[in-house]
Amino acid sequence: MIRDYNMKEYKKNAFRQSKHRGEIASRVRVPGGKIDSQSLMRVVEIAEKYGNGTINITSRQGFEIPHIRIEDRDKVNEELQLIIENTGVNQEEAGKGYPASGTRNVGACPGSDLCPFACYDTKEMAAKIDKMIYPNNHHVKIACTGCSNDCAHVRLNDFGIIGQTEPQYDPDRCIGCEQCVQYCSKRSVGALSVVNGKIIRDTNKCIGCGVCVNYCPTRAWTRSKEKYFRLELLGRTGKKNPRMAGDFLKWADEESILKMIKNTYEYLDKYLDMAAVEAKEHIGYIVDRTGVEEFLKYAMKDVELGPKCEMAGRIYWEGKRYDQTNELRKSMYRFSGREE
Template sequence: MNHDIDITKLKLNCFRQSKIPGEFMLQMRVPGGLIDAKYLSSVQHIALTWGNGSFHPGMRQTLNIPGIKYKDIENVNEYLDEYIKAVEVDACNIDMEVNSAGYPTIGARNIMACIGGAHCIKANYNTQNLSKKLEKEIFPSHYHIKMALSGCPNDCAKGHFNDFGIIGVTKPIFNKERCIGCGRCVKVCKSHATRVLSGENHKAVKDNCCCVGCGECVEACPTSAWVRPEEKLFRVTIGGRTGKQYPRMGKIFLNWVTEEVVIGVIKNWQKFSANILENKPQYLHGGHLIDRAGYDKFKDLILKDIKLNPEAEVAQRIMWAETEYRANINVKPLSSHPSRGLSY
């Protein structure tokens, strides 16, 4: 390896080091995981012209092209300017200069999203539209954040294992006069959701205690007795992560909030990060940053100047459940964080 190569700088430029000295893999951002198919020709051109001819669909829905030699990176960046302008500036309305230098940072990772309302019948909102709005709030920035958007509580985008998971939920409206007592909604809620529906006097009855807002009842009902309201609502999970040391599933931070609240929270992330890191960005999982700040301070800063909608619920405390590794039964786990409960 040429020791004059600045690996850290290239990483910020969205090039990842290969195990082969002098070779790198380009990660092309795809906010929300959906773009015009015409851009696949750009991937093909880069892979065949400067790469090794192969292509890898990135684990965060990036378009990854391995085998790029260090000497060719300037040419690749110059070729990328049109793609970056179209996908980032034009599609996401981002105010950033696009030039032959390629991507300005990798701090905020590619926003992941399921296909959502663009296709899926179970989706409660259009994940791609929201992805574009959120991309504008986090990119470009050196402050680290990983985010995934799921159209419904199935959470196909694995938001629970990201710094922020944005999950579409709904509060179905029940038109009792349309209900014929067929029991289909009761069956799907029992098999796919939280069993809050039952039948009584040939009509569906709902216990509102534990509804997760999936909308399965809406899809199952043959008479439209259950319908989705026009208002889009969301559940926000925080602190999830993979990794070798302390992997953990995220926990619910907000429930039944509007899109305006979601955008406001993500807009405050950079301010929160700058406050905790003293304006010195570093690679740090959002969950670790929240741990460093403490949940109460995180909650105060991330909800600053945000007006919550009437239905909104905010977790007053959170109990993390980290994976504990033990060499044997007598060795203390690596994680020494005290448990903290979650309640609304």
Template sequence: MNQDINIKTLQKNCFRQSKVPGVFLLQMRVPGGYVSAEMLEIVKHISETWGDGNFHFGTRQTFDVCGIKYQDVPAVNEYLEKYIKSVEEDVCGVDMDLIAGEKVGWNPKAGYPTIGARNITACIGNYHCVCGNVNTFELARKIEGIIFPSHYHIKINISGCPNDCNKAHLCDFGIIGVAEMEYHPDRCIGCGLCARTCEKGSTRVLTLNEETGKIEKDTCCCVGCGECARVCPASAWTRKEEKYYRVIIGGRTGRQTPRTGKMFLNWASEDVVLSVLKNWQNFSAWVMNYKPEYLHGGHLIDRAGYKKFKEIMLEGVKLNPECLVAEDIYWHETEYRSNFNVKPLSLHHTAGPQDKK
């Protein structure tokens, strides 16, 4: 079959190439992995009309419809208008006319304008989960308009608690809901259940002092999971009303140097997380000499170095008083090939604005 298809253009349009020439997979964004069930009707219609009748849950919580033929892409895009407007504009308040903050203008009949910033994933969070500390998909919806539409790549995973079921440790910018705990000794019956629970399932920061019958806490090592409040029979432990977040950066999978992310911020307020993320476009643009190319967010941090990342990401951010920032980060990577980073200088990547030569 003679087909002339610009797969790069289709990719930016969120259609992914398949093994079969001319057949594509559509990735529909689901910010925070949470959407009204009526959206399934749209997925069903696309799949049954233009796809192979099935759909796959994308690994980043997208609705992936397989088997879409190249010639049907315009029709699918036109039909997607309803979904994109509902999910992106109505639910997340995204301005679809902006790309990375610049006025470009969106043709609502032409589908997704960018694929760079990936779908924000989230666990169900405190909307449902007994362990969750924050409403994860509401946060995802607030972030969506900051990072999308944009050609700059970033993967954001949100977990409602430090159990990190949604793997904030394995993406560019992982966000974990943490609870600052308050202890009310006058309500404590000294049963020690919190201490046993912390020992068994968390960081062993609580001890029952047999002399006083009260709990002592090693505050510096508390991960803010909130398990003590969950198990206390007398509400002697409670969460503060304010919500806090831990930000883990630079985690990734991949063929070269997979690694677990490291802590960038701890006890950051929602405002801080959002204002830090507003600097992501600037940071990416700076690293790539103001030319967006397909490069994973974590690699951008490597190219710039953590200290440059920190400098740009914290620009204009007013940190809440509780917020702690990593002074430095020491990565621990899996080097599939030993001394992976040792190579001729000519193979080194550049970062930042390059002078014309």
């Protein structure tokens, strides 16, 4: 691997290391994946002027402009200014580019700006969270998805925020077509049934997906005024122990979730292993070290959950343990007929 001695500084400035000597890639932060056309044009201009005319769209909904010569970094930073301002990203000094890269771009599905199934404005929420946590070099991943369909794959994030609605039933508008029952059963969890001509919702089963609201022809089902969220905690990718996030809160309010995220940075300030900074110790592994109780002690500080909120007594994580077993590897060798 070719390493430039200034790489640490470039990384902090949101430039990415390249395998090509003398080159770096410019990371463009796009909270919620929402960018205006003027900024998008600027990304293209930078790629044409300083790169080789190609752009990578990242899995976290930002851009990377590769093949930039290291000596062009300052000029690229100046050109990034318009994008930084238009996307509302916090900055330390105008014209100097992005001040951090550790805390990742906050992702979002299209949300209520576009999708009829959305329970909230995911883009707005992503922008709000980004404003609250950026710049920061702690390695934290957050994503917002508008409903339990989870198009944003939030369970691979440290904080996965899933919109919920509590459907409201008006029997006077109901014509008994049972569409809601069928759709809830086919597309969701089957929480609806018909009793004496009325539709009954099993509140223990209902996940607040809003499918019944979308398919009711008479608006007998409507969305609750209050917005609710399911919070999935500490999912991760990675080589050692990738895993899906675990259920933590259901029917939570926005304020509680934002507070938890903010509090988490205090936990990281205290427990991040400075020797592991270069190795980008992931928050999930820090929680493995300290125990989840210690993490929650920080994360839940001054959080007042609403009366409807349910909290998991225990978080269950399922994932691969490549650091603990070689059984899978052995069986793969056996299957291929190779000797170890």
